[in-house]
Amino acid sequence: MSAIPTHPDQFDTAWLESALKAPSGSLSGFSHETIGTGQMCDSFRISLEWDGHDGPEHIVAKCPSTNPDSRQIAKTLRNYLFEISWYQDLADEISVSCPPCYHAEIAENEVDFALLLGDMSPARQGDQLKGATLDMIQAAIREAAKLHAPLWDSPRLSDYPWFNYGSANKELVRTLLPGLYQGFKDRYRERLAPEIFKMGDEFIDRINPYLDQPLTTPTVVHGDFRIDNLLFNAESGAVTVVDWQTVGLGSGPGDIAYLIGTSIADPKIRAAEEGRLFGAYLDQLAEQGAEIDLDANRLAYRRSAFSGFIMAIFASMNVERTERGDEMFAVMAERPAQQILDLDSLGSF
Numbered sequence: 352m353s354a355i356p357t358h359p360d361q362f363d364t365a366w367l368e369s370a371l372k373a374p375s376g377s378l379s380g381f382s383h384e385t386i387g388t389g390q391m392c393d394s395f396r397i398s399l400e401w402d403g404h405d406g407p408e409h410i411v412a413k414c415p416s417t418n419p420d421s422r423q424i425a426k427t428l429r430n431y432l433f434e435i436s437w438y439q440d441l442a443d444e445i446s447v448s449c450p451p452c453y454h455a456e457i458a459e460n461e462v463d464f465a466l467l468l469g470d471m472s473p474a475r476q477g478d479q480l481k482g483a484t485l486d487m488i489q490a491a492i493r494e495a496a497k498l499h500a501p502l503w504d505s506p507r508l509s510d511y512p513w514f515n516y517g518s519a520n521k522e523l524v525r526t527l528l529p530g531l532y533q534g535f536k537d538r539y540r541e542r543l544a545p546e547i548f549k550m551g552d553e554f555i556d557r558i559n560p561y562l563d564q565p566l567t568t569p570t571v572v573h574g575d576f577r578i579d580n581l582l583f584n585a586e587s588g589a590v591t592v593v594d595w596q597t598v599g600l601g602s603g604p605g606d607i608a609y610l611i612g613t614s615i616a617d618p619k620i621r622a623a624e625e626g627r628l629f630g631a632y633l634d635q636l637a638e639q640g641a642e643i644d645l646d647a648n649r650l651a652y653r654r655s656a657f658s659g660f661i662m663a664i665f666a667s668m669n670v671e672r673t674e675r676g677d678e679m680f681a682v683m684a685e686r687p688a689q690q691i692l693d694l695d696s697l698g699s700f
Contacts, residue, residue, distance in 0.1 A: 352609075352647070352667070353372065354501040354504055355456055355457070355458050355463045357464070357465065358393070358414050359381075359383035359397060359412055359426030362381070362383075362397075362412075364378040367397075367526060367608065368398070369453065370453060370454035370533055371406060371453050372406075372453075373401075373404055373411075375405050376402070377402055377403060377404035378399060378400070378401060378404070378408070379401065381398060381400060382398045382399055382504040383395045383398070383403070384396050384398075384412055386411070387476070388425055388648070389419055390418075390421055390670035390676055391416060391422055391424075391425050391430055391596055392413055392414060392415055392421070392425065392430075393414050393417060394412070395411065395416070396409055396411055396470060397410045397467075398414050407453075407469070407470070407507070408463055409470040410468065410469045410470055411467070411471075412467055412468075412469050412635050413464075413465075413466040413468065414463060414466075415462055415463060416671070417493055418670075420671060421669075421670045421671050422462055424670065425569065426460075426462050427497065427523065427574070428459055428520055428523070429461060429513075429520070430448075430596035430597065431461060431462060431464045431514050431596065432457055432513060432516070432596065433513065433516075433596055433598050433599060434594075434595040434596045434598065435457040435574070436597070436598075437449075437454070437598045438452040438455040438466065439455050441571065441598075443679060444501070445456075445497070445498060445501050446501070447495075447497040447498035447524070447592055448497075448590060448591045448592060448670075449591060450468040450591060450593060451469035451547075452466070452468055452469075453469070455467075455483070455488065457642075465663070471582050471584075471591050471593075473556070473585070473586065474582035474584040475585070476579060476581070476582055476583075476584075476591070477578025477581065477614070478578065478579070479577060479579040479614070479682065479683065480678060480682055482616025482617070483524050483578045483615060485615075485628075487578060487581075487583060487590075487610060487618070487625060488610065488614060488628060489616075489628065490590045491581055491587065491590055492582070492607060492610070492616075492628060492631060492632045493590070493611055493635060495573070495603070495606050495610070496579075496635035497635050498546070498570065498573060498592070498606075498629040499570045499572065499603035499606070499636060499641070500640060500641045501571075501639075501641075502568075502571050503568060503570045503636065503642070504568045504569060504641075504642070508585045508600060509568070514599055514600040514653065516599070517599040517600055517601070518540055521562055521644040521676055524537045524562065525558060525562050527665070528558060528664060529558065531665060532551060532555050532664050535664045535667060535668060536548055539542065539681055539684070542681045543681060543684065543688075544685075547685065550688060550692060550697065551660070551688070553697060554691075554697065555665065556659070558699070560700055561654075561657065561700055566601070566602060567602070567604060567644075567647050568603070568647065568648070568651075569600050569601065570600075570602075570603050570604070571599075571600070572596065572598070572601035572603060572605060572606050573595065573597065573598055573599070573606050574590060574597030574598055574601060575596070575609075575662065575682075576592075576607075577614050578593040578614045578657055580592065581593070588615075593640060595677055602651045602655060603632075603636070604632075604648050605651065605658050606651075607628075607629055607632050607652065607655075608629075608653075608659075608687075608690070609655065609658045609659050609687070610624050611629070612659045612686055613682075614682050614688070616682075618686070618689045618693070619687075621686070621690065622690075622693050625690075629652055633645065633648060650699060653694045653695075653696050653699045654685065656687055656690045656691045656694055656696045657687070657691060659683055660684055660687045660688055660691065662683065663680045663683035663687075664684065666680060666683075667684075
């Protein structure tokens with residue numbers, strides 16, 4: 352067994368007691384079940400049986416994927432390290448709603464890790480294929496503003512060295528995306544409209560000037576802010592943001608363009624509402640003390656429409672392939688591609 356147990360089959364009561372800061376001998380047993388549909392790591396609900404200790408009845412354990420390809424891309428992009436770093440360094444300071452963290456550790460190889468989180472049941476995961484209602488989008492935007500505002504253009508962003516890994520990931524996108532796009536075209540040629548590939552061809556030809564744009568008003572961003580990574584509580588209306596494997600330094604409007612572009616299923620509704628939704632986001636940032644340059648942020652939003660399209664290409668070609676995953680990535684490319692066309696995002700750089 353590795354120093355860090357990487358699957359519930361490797362957990363034992365003594366390790367869980369230590370990780371949960373519970374008295375020795377107070378955990379009499381536990382069981383687990385698989386939850387979620389993530390391709391990058393595996394998640395489990397752990398049911399805990401306590402003897403004389405008031406511990407949680409259920410927790411969620413996130414562990415490395417059992418798929419070697421998914422583990423390799425997570426190591427290359429440092430996805431596991433980012434999520435652990437979020438919970439170790441920032442989750443307690445920034446008021447965005449995320450699951451409470453009981454334990455977070457990662458090995459030097461940046462693959463073996465264990466993350467124990469609060470179980471947010473009865474909140475339910477959003478459905479990327481079905482899409483989100485406007486109420487869901489508005490609730491998510493409120494959480495995004497809570498995430499972005501505290502360190503908006505702050506000198507404290509340099510206090511977290513792991514943010515620097517994002518620059519290396521940008522170079523990976525520069526190197527790998529053109530080849531991955533060819534495989535993406537082959538896989539989805541019959542599923543996506545020709546105008547999407549026409550736009551995609553031009554974008555790939557201009558990938559260098561796109562990636563070389565300067566980052567204005569940097570802040571902490573989620574990086575994969577879509578409804579599959581949000582939990583919605585129907586009783587309270589609360590939204591919880593999960594899957595922090597792409598957290599880093601970036602453009603706040605990028606999270607919002609990505610959310611709106613990937614998560615509103617009807618392109619007509621998205622086109623009619625996104626100006627209002629983005630305006631509400633900027634208002635919420637300002638209310639929380641962020642200094643807003645309207646023109647710069649609107650331009651950043653327009654440019655950021657490409658983020659969902661890039662993610663769909665990169666992820667679909669690198670993680671374990673499933674039937675749901677194929678359709679999800681097709682949708683994740685199709686929706687922001689239409690957003691790109693509607694906003695003329697190719698004309699923004």
